[in-house]
Amino acid sequence: MGTTLHQNAPPGLVQDLKVTVHNSSLVFPSQETEKKSMFLSNIDQVLNFDVQTVHFFSEHKDFPPQVITEKIKDTLEKLLVPYEFLAGRLKLNPEIGRLEIECCGSGAGFVEASSEYSLDEIGDLVYPNPGFSHLVCSTDMLKPDDRLLCILQVTTFKCGGFAMGITTNHATYDGISFKLFLENLAAVAADKPLATIPYHDRRLLAARSPPRVTFPHPELLKLPATNPGQLEPNPTVFQATNEDLVFKIFQLSPENISTLKERARSSDEKLKITSFNVVTAFIWRCKALSCDARNVVEKGSMILYAVDIRRRLNPPLPESYTGNAVLTAYATEYRKQLEEGPFSKIVGLVAEGARRMTDEYARSAIDWGGLYKGFPHGEVIISSWWRLGFAEVEYPWGKPRYSCPVVYHRKDIILFFPDILDDHDHDHVGRERKDGVNILLALPAEEMEKFETLFRKFLFG
Template sequence: MGALYLKPETLHEDLKVTILDSGLIFPSQETTKHTMFLSNIDKVLNFDVQTVHFFPASPGFPPEIVAGKIKNAFRRLLVANTYDFLAGRLKKNKESERVEIECNAAGAGFTVASSEFALEDIGDLVYPNPAFRQLVTMSFDFVAKEDQPLCFLQVTSFKCGGFALGTSMNHISFDGSGFKMFLENLAALSFNDDGPLAVVPCNDRSLLAARSPPQVTFPHPELLKVNLPAGEEMAPPVFDSLKDDLAFEIFQLSSADIERLKDKAKAPDNVKTKVTGFNVLTAAIWRCKALSCLGGENNSDRLSTVLFAVDIRRRLNPPLPDSYSGNAVLTGYGSAKCAELEEGPFWKTVQMVYEGAARMTDEYARSAIDWGELYKGFPHGEFLVSSWWRLGFEGVQFPWGKPKYSCPVVYHRKDIILLFPDIDNGGKSNSGVNVLVALPPKEMEKFKSLFHKFLA
C-alpha cells in the first residue's frame, strides 16, 4: 500500500523565464485610507506563501489576453470593502503598539513573463521542482524592504499557449479558505469586469479580537511563550526557516490506500472518534515521523507532539461568516510518548488526532487567542502537518478553464510535512494524496521503512 513518487528523469532546473513587464498596480478607483486590525492569529503568520496554478492552452484566450484580464480583475479587487488591504502595508500602531495593515493604496505587485518551454516540456507538475520559484515574484528590487507589497501575481506564458499564474502572499492576508475565496473573486471579475463577486469577503478581523481582559481558561501546550524585546509584539514565524541538508521523498497514496487505512483505524464501539482521510493519514505520518527520530535507550519515553491547522469558522459561538477573509485557523495537536505510538493500536493514534481537533471549541479557541494577547508566542511542536489536500484551488473556474494543477512552491523543511493533491489527468478523480517528507538521510531511511511497515 502506498508508493514512493519517482523523481522524473528530466527535471529542468532553469525554466528560462524572461520578465516582460513588472511593477506596482493600484486600485481601479480611489480608496479611503484606513487601518485594518489584525487578530493574534494573523500576527503569528507574518511570512510569505507562494503558489503556482498551471493552465493549458485555451482557444480564444492566448496568454497576453489572460494577463490583461487578470491584471484588470486584480485592480478591481483592490478597492474598498473587497481587498483594499492587499494594496496596503504592514505598520505598527504607535499608540497600541499592535501591528496593523495600513490600507493606503500603496499598490500590489504584478508581473508578466514568458518561458522558452512549452508546458508539456516542464514534465511532471506534481513533483516539487525548485525551478517553479521562477514563476512567482516574491519581492521588488526597486522597493525598500519595509515597503514591499503584501501580494504579488505573476502570469508566465509558455510556448504552447498555456501559462502559469504564480502568487506570493503574506500569510497575514489570508488562510487557505480566504485565499480560495480570493481566487474565486479573481475568476469572477475575469469573466465580467462589473462583477458580481463570487463571495463578498468579510474583512472584520475584530471578530477574532482577544477578550478584555484576556481569559486563558485552558492549558496550551501547543503554544510557546517568547520573550520579545521591549516594544516588540511580533512573534517569530511558526517554525524557524533555516534549511538543513535534507533528503526528501514523496509518498503517494491512492483513494483505495486511504480507505484501507480507515479500515485499520476502526475503533471499539464504545470509543468516540472520527475516522476521516485526514485523521488516519496524519496518525500514520505521526507514527513514522516520531519513531524515525528514535536513537538511544530512553527515547521510547520521549514525548512527540504533532501540530495541524483547525478551521474555527464553524466552531465559534456564534460562528464566523463563511466569507471571513482573514486567518481563522488555530493549531490542533496530539501528544504521546513514542512507545505508545509504536506499541498502541492504530485506532488510538487516530483518536488522539481526532481529539486534537475536537477540543477546538468556542471557549478553547477564545482561550488560545487570549493566550496570544498575554504571551505573544507561537505554535510549538515536533512537526506540523500542513494540508493543501482539499483546499480546492484546482476547482476554481476561470474563463479559460480550471487549473490543470495547483500547488505550493515547496521549500524542504524537516519540521513541516506537506499534504497536496494528485494531478487530475483526463477527468479522473484526483482524490489521492501526496505526502512530502524532508528529513536527514538516516532518518529518512527509517521513515521509509516505518511507512511501508505501518501502511502495509
Template sequence: MGTLNREVPCNLPGDLEVTIQESSMVFPSKQTERKIMFLSNIDKVLNFDVQRLNFFASHQDFPPHIVVDKLKNALADALVHYDFLAGRLKVNSQTGRLEVDCNSAGAGFVVASSSYKLDQIGDLVDPNPAFAQLVHKNKDFLEPGDRPLCVVQLTSFKCGGFAIGFSTSHTAFDGSSFKTFLENLAALAAGKPLVVTPCHDRQLLVARSPPHVSFAHHELLQLDNLRPRFDSGVIGASSEQLDFKIFQLTSDDLKALKERAKSAEGHHSTACITGFNVVTAHVWRCKALSGQDDDPNKSSTILYAVDIRSRLNPPLEKSYVGNAVLTAHATANCKELEEGPLSKLVEIVSEGAKRITDEYARSAIDWGELYNGFPNGEVLVSSWWRLGFADVEYPWGKPRYSCPVVHHRKDIILFFPPLNESEGGVNVLVALPPREMAKFQSLFHKFFLL
C-alpha cells in the first residue's frame, strides 16, 4: 500500500520572490489572414483561463536566457499555424455569439526570475498556491481591457532551472489539443516541422438546424447569459478556510481497487474497471459522504470530462483544436454511496461515459444553442493524469514536472501523475474545510481497506 495521504507542507515558501523583468507581445512570424473564427457551443461557455506549469532542471547548453529566445521565436512561428491564438475574443453584435477576431494582436510573453533555487520551493508535487506567481494572468496584460488568449511566462531560478507557465483561454484548447500545441511548439523550438497539422474547423461541432435536444441533460445548468457563473456551483472559488491534502495511490493501490471491483458478487464485466473509474468512484463516495447532512436520500452528482473525438459519427480528427469534450455525470444517493459495493459505483461512473454517443453529444451541443448549458453538479473531477504534458520533449529536455496551478475551490478534485510517472499511480488533490477534510480522510482509509 502506498502513502494514502499527506498534508501539503505548511513550510512551503508563500512568496517565491518573483521579479518581472520584461513583458511584451509576440506576433506571428508571418502575415496571417484577418478573419473571424467560429466558437462551438462547448467553447463559448468555457470563457475562463487555465494555468499550467512546466518545471525544468538546469541544462548546460540551454541556460534560461537561451531558452527565452528559442521559446519566443517558436511561439511566433506557432502563431502562424495557430493564428486564432494571437486574436481576441469578441461578442458578435448581430448574433450575440462569442467568437475570435483573428487580428494578429499577439500573445503575451513574460520573462521573470525568482530568488529561490528550484530545490528550495519544495516538492513540485505539492500544490503550493505561490506557484501562481509563475503564471501571468491574461486580463489587462499590457493595456487595460486587452486580454490575450495566451500568455507565456518563463521564470528562471538561481540554480539555472526554470519554469514555463502557460495561461490560455479555455476557449482555445481542451487538454488534448493543448498537448498537441505543446508538441508543435517544442518541435518549432528545435527547428523541426510541426508534429501534427492542427485542424481548426470548429464548424464541425456546430449545432444542428433546427436544434434537436433528445436527452434530458441533467448535467447541464441553464445560464442567463453567455458567460459561466463562477460565483456559484462547482466552478466557484470558496471563501472558506480550506485544508489541502494529497492522497497518493501507487500502482499496487490501483490494482487492489480494481481487484475489489472485479471480485464483487454478481459482477461479471471487467470492461468498466479502469484506473480512472475506480479512483473516481472511490473519491466520489468519500466526497459526498464527508459533507453529508445525515440524509441518506440526498443525491450527489459527480462530473468528469469525456473526449468526444472518437465518439462522433464521423469521428473528429485527433488533431482537432478546441474543446471536443463533454461533461459526463454519475448520480446516486448517499445510501447507495455508503452501502453499495465498489463495483456498483464503478458501473455508475462508467455509465456516464458510455452515455455519450454521437446523438447524445449532438443533443448536448443543441442544448447549448438553446439554453447556454453549463456543467452542473456537486463535485467535478479534473483529470491531468494521462494528458502527458510531461512527455513533451523540448530542445532543453522533458519537464521535470508538469502540473496545474491550484485554485481555492473545494468542489474540484484534481487527478495528476506522480513525480516519476514511470512508477504508475496517481495523486489525488482534495481541498476541503477542516471538518469535512477530517471526515473525507477517514472515509478514504475506511473504504480503501474494506
C-alpha cells in the first residue's frame, strides 16, 4: 500500500493542468560521439532513480511556442555531444558487479506538450502542486524496455509562457552539476560557447585499493549483499508508509532566519552560524519532538543532510565535475537535550556534521560504499534545493519565473526550497543572504499538529 496524502492547498490551485502531449521522440547527439563505458563512483552507484525538475518561463516576444520548442530541441541535440552520457544507457558490468553508463548515442527523450491554462491560472508556483507531474515524463514512459537517462519536456501555456520539465537519472549528476548543465543549455541556446566545459572522469572518486574505512559511519546502513549493482531502482530506508499523512509548507522569512541566527550566537566564537545551519537545527528540533512515542525525550535522534565534497578533498575536484559529489553528514542528540538544551548547541551539532567531512572522512565513506553497498540512514533527512540557484540561470528568453522539484512525499524527508523573488531582486548582490526559505514536510495529522505548535513555540516563544 502507498501513503495517503492530504494537503491544504492554497486557493486557486489547479491540479489538473489539462496537458496534451503532441509529440514524443528520441533526439540524438548532433554529431557522432565516442562509444565507451563510463565509470560510476560508489556515490553514483546507489542513486539509480529519477529526479524531476520544472522550470517555468514567462512569455517572450522573440520565442513564441513553436519557436521555443524547436530551439530547445535543437539545443538539446547539441548538448548531447559534450554530455554524451545523457544519450547513453545504464548497464551492469557482470564481471565486476557494478553499474556503468554505456555511452552509445542511443538518444535522450524530447516531449512536446501544451496546457489549456495560462501560467497565472495554475496558481502558486512555489506550492508543490501534484499537477506539476504532468509537466515531466518518466524515463520509462517513452520506451518501457529502454530506460532513458534524460527526457526534456516543453509544455507551452496559452499565455505564451512555457515550462521546461527535465527528468534525469540521479546517477548522471547531482544538483550542483545539474546547475552547470542548465548554464550550458542557456549558453548553447544563445549560440555561445559552453559556459563550463564538463569534466567527466569519475574515477577521481573511485574507492581506494584496498578500501580503508577509517571512521565509523552511523549515517550509513548496510544492505544485503544480494543483487549488487542492480538495474532496478534501489530500495530506500525512506520508503512510503501505510500511514495517513498530511503535508504542509512552513515559511521562514529573512527576518525569522536573522532571529534564529541571533539566538544561536554564544560564547563559542568558532560556531559557524549560517542560514542553513540555523534552519536545519530549528527544523530538527521541531521534528524530533513531534513524534508520538512514549518517553520520547529519552530517545536519540539523528538528522542527515548533504554536503558538497568538491572543495573538501585534497586535491579538490574540478569545479566542472559532472558526477555526484555530495555525501551525507549527520548530527545526533538525545531528544531531551534537543528540547531543553540551548539552541546554540543544536546549531553546533549541525555545523560539526559538515566540519567532520574532511578528505579522509569522505574517502572512508566512499570506501565503505564499495564494501557494503549501503544507503544513508537516519530518522530524518534534509533535502535542500534552497541555494542551488536554478532560477538564477539567464536564458535567451529570460530567467525562470520559478524552478522547483516535482515532489514525491515521504514522512522522513524534509525539503527546503526557495521562494519566488521579485524581478528586481534577481541582480541584487545580497540576494542570496537575504532570501527566506520554504520548508515542506509530510506527517501523520497528530504529529503535524504538534510540529506546528513546536514551530511557533521555538520561533516566537
